[in-house]
Amino acid sequence: MKRKNAFEWKTVVLAAVLLALLVALFLLTRLALSDKRPSCGANGEPLRTAEPTPEPTLLDLYVYFDWTETVTIKVYDHRADKLVDMDLEEYIVGVVSAEMPVRYEFEALKAQAVASRTYTLYSMAHGGCHTNPDADVCTNSKCCQAFSTHERMREAWGKDYTNNYARVAEAVMGTAGEVLVYNGKLVDALYHACSGGQTEDSEHVYANALPYLRGVDSPYEDPMRTEDVDFDDDALAELIAAKYPDSGVTADNVKEAISIASAYPSGRVETLRLGKTTITGKQARNLFGLRSTMFTVERTQKGIVFHVRGYGHGVGLSQNGANGMAKHGSDYREILLHYYTGVSIGSYDENGVGPLQERSTPLPEETGIVLVPED
Ligand SMILES: [Zn+2]
Structure with a gap:
């Protein structure tokens, strides 16, 4: 009897110690997570929900970011051939996912x-969308912006998927x-993949000279974004x-026939002479399938090489340049104010455009959402 009681007493103590350890471990984990939260916000490290669902929704983040406005837009999904109502911010998540590499700086x-x-x-x-009159926007990048569904x-x-979505x-x-x-007023916020070091005045690419779409330097782009496109004389002459x-x-005269007639200060080609024709x-x-109009022409033994810098039209935000600025310590507002001349950041809700509304981000304890840094 006595030995059995002693055994039971030992078991109870052991269980109590184990329980206490578990509670302490739990509390420490909570403390560590809530400690990390402010620094994550401050240094821009991305966060994700602790237990992500297979199909994440924006609902938790709406609460977390103290956001209540909803603007519903009509999106034409050109792959599924259907019109869907979508929350503006949900749509923007799909656009950013499709338009910028997810591993770019936060x-x-x-x-x-x-x-x-x-x-x-x-x-x-x-x-709205020019090809679908019933839609505000469509998912075709050739018409509106690229868009990724879940x-x-x-x-x-x-x-x-889950981490990247978050x-x-x-x-x-x-x-x-x-x-x-x-x-x-809202600006026409054009953007492109990579400028090649200098963005372009809007009127050199599109019809209008817009005061906020001026060419600016883009100093932190990846210098590897250059491309050589070569043609032999026969192929080039045939194409032209x-x-x-x-x-x-x-084919006999193409080497002499092709030359840059005029260029913009940015280095982009304004006109190119092709024999008796100027384009x-x-x-x-x-015609030549080049990534941008920022190119030079080199005559080689077998034909012509186009040395191309940058990717895209070169107007507005350079995505690659934005990534470079972020790597050098700029936040998103500094990036935007660099690439869009003379703009300010305002807010938009169902009533339209207004001054920027600074929101207070509630502490995780207030929302009940536990966020942890991405590994
Ligand atoms: Zn469209």
Whole structure:
């Protein structure tokens, strides 16, 4: 009897000690997580929910980021051929996922979110999607902005889907409702992949000279974003003659026939001479399949090499440059104010454009949401 009692007493003590250890471990973990939260916000490290659901929603982040506004837009999904109502911020998550590499710096993703949101609302204020009259926007990048559904994100990201979604969603919700304004109005927030070191004045690419779309330097781009495109004489002459038969270009004269006639101060080609014909830099880019109009022409033994810098039209935000600025310590507001001349950051809700509303981010304990840094 006595021995059995002693045994039971030992078991109770052991269980109590184990329980106390577990409680202490739990409390320490909570403390560590809540300690990390302010520094995560401060240094821009991305966060994710502790127990992500297979299909994350923005609802938790709405609470976390003290965001209550909802603006519903009509999105035409060109792959599924259907019109869907979507929350503006949810749509922007899909756009940022498709338009910028998810591994870009967190502040660059935030800059992209503000640019894409502004671009969307500006387009809606100017007639919406041009190819689908019933839609505010469509998911075709050739018409509006590229967009990834959850299904496409899963395909593209595989096992990283949940973490990547949370990363983009946080960049979007951390800037929810923020837009770029000039003289109190939304701006046409054009952007491109990489400028090649210098962005372009809008009137050199599009019809209008817009005061906030001026060429600026883009000093921190990845210098590897250059491309050499080479043609032999026969292929080049054939290509030119098929499109511009009056140019008089043949395989025998193509080396002498092709030369840059004029260039903009940025280094982008304004006009290119092809024998008796002169075409614009944009036409040359399309004809030769170049990444941008920032190119030089080199004559080689067997033909011509185009040395191309940058990727895209070069107007507005350079995504690669934004990533470089973020790496050098700029936050998303500094990035945006660099690439869009003279703009300010305002807010947008169902009533339209207004001054920037600074929101107070509630502490995790108030929301009941536990966020942990991404590994
Ligand atoms: Zn469209």
